[in-house]
Amino acid sequence: MEILKTYKLYIGGQFPRTESGRSYVVYAKDGKPLANACLASRKDIRNAVQSARKAHASWAAKSPFNRSQIAYRMAEMLEARKAQFIEELIVLGNSKAAAEKEVKLCIDRCVxxxxxxxxYQSIIGSVNPVASSHFNFSMPEPMGVVGVLACQRSALIGFISQVLPLIVGGNTVVVLANSAQPICAISFSEILATSDVPAGVVNILSGNISELLPVLAGHMDVNAMSLTPVDSQLMQKAQELAIDNLKRIKILDYDFNLAAVQGLRFISEFQEIKTTWHPIEQIAGSSSGY
Amino acid sequence: MSSNNWNLDPAPESTAQIQLKPxxxxxxxxxxxxxxxxxxxxxxxxxxxxxxxxxxxxxxxxxxxxxxxxxxxxxxxxxxxxxxxxxxxxxxxxxxxxxxxxxxxxxxxxxxxxxxxxxxxxxxxxxxxxxxxxxxxxxxxxxxxxxxxxxxxxxxxxxxxxxxxxxxxxxxxxxxxxxxxxxxxxxxxxxxxxxxxxxxxxxxxxxxxxxxxxxxxxxxxxxxxxxxxxxxxxxxxxxxxxxxxxxxxxxxxxxxxxxxxGGKSANIILEDAQIDQAVEGIINAIFFNQGHVCCAGSRLFVQESIAQQVVEKLKFRLQSIYIGDPLDKNTDIGAINSKKQLETIEKYIALGISEGASIFQPECRMPTKGYYCKPTLFTDVAQSARIAQEEIFGPVLTIQTFRTMEEVVQKANNSPYGLAAGIWTAKGARIFGMGKQLHAGVVWANTYNKFDPSSPFGGYKExxxxxxxxxxxxxxxxxxxx
Known part of the structure; x- marks a missing residue:
């Protein structure tokens, strides 16, 4: 007899069931029930945001080189387990060729x-030639906790394309997975858990996005939202709720399956720019002319 | 010299060149x-x-x-x-x-x-x-x-x-x-x-x-x-x-x-700062343009060991602030931009008193016509006080103290705003270290309210x-x- 997999949430590095005790059926392409996924609740969102916030300071303080290695480790783990993801994508209705192509692109995108x-810091940061005696420089800093509505048109590539640029940029994230097809994202949490990604950096919830998105968008400890197009009323509601603490809202309307849909902009749009004026002492009579 | 002797002769700028249409x-x-x-x-x-x-x-x-x-x-x-x-x-x-x-x-x-x-x-x-x-x-x-x-x-x-x-x-x-x-x-x-x-x-x-x-x-x-x-x-x-x-x-x-x-920017004075330079910096941070500055250093945080000294020097310095005709070249603080804004500022000053903070305003001559507000310091300010949380957009400074770096970073960041911050210290490494932890789009070290076309300006958070x-x-x- 086959052992069926239980798909749980991923919060703070743990795999809890939803505190609400609810679940919903995820269907395969052929209409047969595939699995039960957690129907996450408002409380799960709060827990996830709390985890993301707690993880943020140390994640942002890690050396960028270290974040680079961790992201590369994710690519390695994905490569090692690609058969599983290809199989999941096929069950969800993709052809074998399309599934293989998508997983390969996911690995490439992680790399x-x-x-x-x-x-990116060297490209989008700057040293500014101000007129006064100051060393003036502008550097990017992560926005903080970013709420992600994962692309609802793809099971894995959208998720990867949204989450990777956020976390390499030092943000921590709370992701609402593709509602109808959450299993790839949930499976990906096993990669996260084994890739040295610290607990709480990525948190993943499955469930009904019309229930969850307004809660996430209205949460006062979320700094920004990475949205993908869904029902326009829901989008409108989420954007209105996001105004309270002036969340930065980015709507990413792309076909993430295209190889070209990646770039510096996906990182820099979720960075703040901090400019520092550092004094330069004027040393009299010490001109260093040649 | 007593600070009351700063009676300067009027030195108004000419308006002869101004050609306004009715x-x-x-x-x-x-x-x-x-x-x-x-x-x-x-x-x-x-x-x-x-x-x-x-x-x-x-x-x-x-x-x-x-x-x-x-x-x-x-x-x-x-x-x-x-x-x-x-x-x-x-x-x-x-x-x-x-x-x-x-x-x-x-x-x-x-x-x-x-x-x-x-x-x-x-x-x-x-x-x-x-x-x-x-x-x-x-x-x-x-x-x-x-x-x-x-x-x-x-x-x-x-x-x-x-x-x-x-x-x-x-x-x-x-x-x-x-x-x-x-x-x-x-x-x-x-x-x-x-x-x-x-x-x-x-x-x-x-x-x-x-x-x-x-x-x-x-x-x-x-x-x-x-x-x-x-x-x-x-x-x-x-x-x-x-x-x-x-x-x-x-x-x-x-x-x-x-x-x-808006903003409610923190101006942080550490005990190793050059005190006189910092006092001038505090004055410039909050009283520049009557405090009508989105990035005004309106929340002052002074390290406990030097707090008394800094507050005394500030009070003394305020006695020589010249308030009056904006066209006068000696004027430090001009007119509040509108009657409405003056009322807002006065409302906050009254609120500060009712919240239990101690107020200080210098004794100075004030013009009889127009909209003017004395430079105002509040000490004994609670972190939760509305005068320390809300943007006043006027010449009103709240003063709080702190003991440790962690404490002041936490207090400074405890605001929905994140426009600017000031750090006063002799240690360059501390400027970078603390500056990195402050949630603000602009960090001024041993200076404040500096602007330059080549320097990006803008905020974090709200x-x-x-x-x-x-x-x-x-x-x-x-x-x-x-």
Whole structure:
């Protein structure tokens, strides 16, 4: 007899069931029930945001080189377990070729963003030639906790394409997985748990997005939202709720299956720019002319 | 010497050069057009409550005309022009502003109440420099954003505040034009005059009609501009409440938005700081421009070991602050911008007293006419006090103490705002270390309220988003096509 997998949430590095005790059926392409997924609740969102907040300071303080290595480790783990993800994508209705292509792109994208982790600062930061005697420089800093509505049109590539640039940039995230097809994202949490990604950096919830998105968007300890297009009324509601603490809202309307849909912008749009004025002492009579 | 002996002879700047029209129309499509509303409002000199001029109050029809004028100019002229050519217009504008700098400074002071020393030495030179700086970017956008294929956005609606009228206009218009957009700008209703002078400069510079349009009016005019369907980009500087209103109004539209909003910035004095230098810094941080500064250092945190000394020195220093005629070259603190704002500040001062904080105001002569407020210190302030949490936008400083670095970082960050912060210390490493932990878009070390066209400015959290100044300031007016 086959052992069926239980798909749980991923919060603070743990795999809890939803505190609400609810679940919903996830279907395969052929209409047969595939699994029961957790129907996450408001309380789960709060727990996830709390975990993300708790993890943020030390994640943002890690050396970018270290974040780069961790992201690369994710690519390694995904490569090692790609058969599982290909199989999941096929069950969800993708052709074998399409599933293989998507997983390969996911691995490549992890590697791509791993490489950015210690480089974007040099590109988007600057030293500014102010007129006064100051060393003036602008550097990116992560926005903080970012709420992610994962692409609802893809099971894995959207999730990877949204989450990787956020975390290599030092943000921590609370992700609402593809509601109808959450299993790849949930399976990916096993990769996260074994890739040296600290607990709480990525938190993943499955459930009904019309129930969860407003809670996440209205949460006062979330700094930004990475949204993907869903029902326009729900989008409107989420954006209205996000105003209370002036969350930065980015709507990513892309086909993430395209190889070109990646880039520095996916990192920099979730960075703040901090400018520092550091005094320069004027030393009299010490001109260093040649 | 007793501090009461600072009786300076009057040294007023001349207003002879100022040529004001009794009535200002709207600047649309390169010419002055009477408002369809047929309504005008008075622009007052807050220093003596005299009427300076009448200003047109734009309605829906006027806003429509301004936006379509900007659209035509964008479509037919400005978006087709080479960056180098756009840059030449901006350079020319910068030069004309420099040539008229004294007139602009006096006008700014008359209309807004700020000391002539500040408008002459800070506002106007920075505004000119901003145009000069962005002029040079106009033909280098591809280099600025290599590999990202930048292009202009279209028509930008820009709404500016009353605290730095011409400087904020420069922060808005210079990058917008450099990037190839056309603009409709609405200045704050109490300080429209330098924007209208700027319109004359645009005419004199031969700027193509419709590239810059100035519509004057109150919040209702601004709301019409924000809601206009043919606007592609909105840039707003002002209160957080209005910023949120604008963000809401943009939901479901393709309008791009940048917001530069309120603040309650922490100014942190560590025990190893040079105390006298820090005291001057504290004064500049909170009393510059009567405290009408979004990034004002309005929350002072002094390390406990030096707190008493710093507070005593501050009180002594306040005795020699000169409050009065903004046109007087000796004036340190001029007039509060409007009666309404004076009432807000007075409400907060009363609130501070009722919250149990100890108030200090210097004994000084105050003008009998106009809107003035004494520089005010509050000690014994609780972290939870409203005067320590809410933006007052006036010459009111709350003083709190701390013992450890961790404590002050936590207190400083415990605010919905995140615009700026000041750190005073002799240790360079501490500047970097603490600066990194503060949630603020600008960190000033051993200085405060410094601005430069090349230096990006803007907030974290509820202080808004987007940057003005520097290369980063360009991206607010570009879209990327990759």
């Amino acid at each position: 791509y963003y791993a490489g950015w982790a210690d480089k | 009535k200002y129309e709207l600047f649309i499509d390169g010419s002055w057009q009477k408002p369809h509303s047929k309504k005008y409002f008075d622009s007052l000199n807050p220093a003596n409550e005299s009427i300076l001029a009448q200003i047109a109050h734009a309605n829906q029809k006027d806003v429509d005309m301004a936006v379509s004028s900007a659209r035509r100019a964008y479509r037919d002229v400005w978006s087709k022009m080479s960056g180098a050519q756009r840059g030449k217009y901006l350079f020319r504008i910068a030069r004309l502003m420099q040539e008229k700098s004294r007139e602009l400074a006096v006008l700014e002071t008359l209309d807004g109440g700020k000391p002539i020393r500040e408008s002459r030495d800070v506002d106007i030179p920075l505004a000119c420099n901003h145009f000069f700086y962005y002029a040079g970017w106009a033909d280098k956008l591809n280099e600025a954003f290599a590999g990202q294929k930048p292009s202009s956005i279209g028509v930008a609606a820009q709404i500016t505040p009353w605290n730095f009228p011409l400087l904020m206009l420069a922060w808005k218009i210079a990058p917008a034009l450099a990037c190839g957009n056309t603009v409709v700008l609405k200045p704050a209703e109490t300080t429209s005059l330098t924007a209208l002078k700027f319109a004359e400069i645009c005419q004199e510079a031969g700027l193509p009609n419709g590239v810059v349009n100035i519509v004057t009016g109150f919040g209702d005019t601004g709301a019409l501009l924000v809601a206009h369907p043919d606007v592609d980009k909105i840039a707003f500087t002002g209160s957080t409440a209005v910023g949120k209103y604008i963000q809401k109004a943009c939901i479901g539209t393709a309008k791009k938005l940048t917001l530069e909003l 202080s808004g988003y987007g940057r003005e100044g520097g290369r980063h300031g360009l991206s607010a007016y570009l879209q990327f096509n990759t």
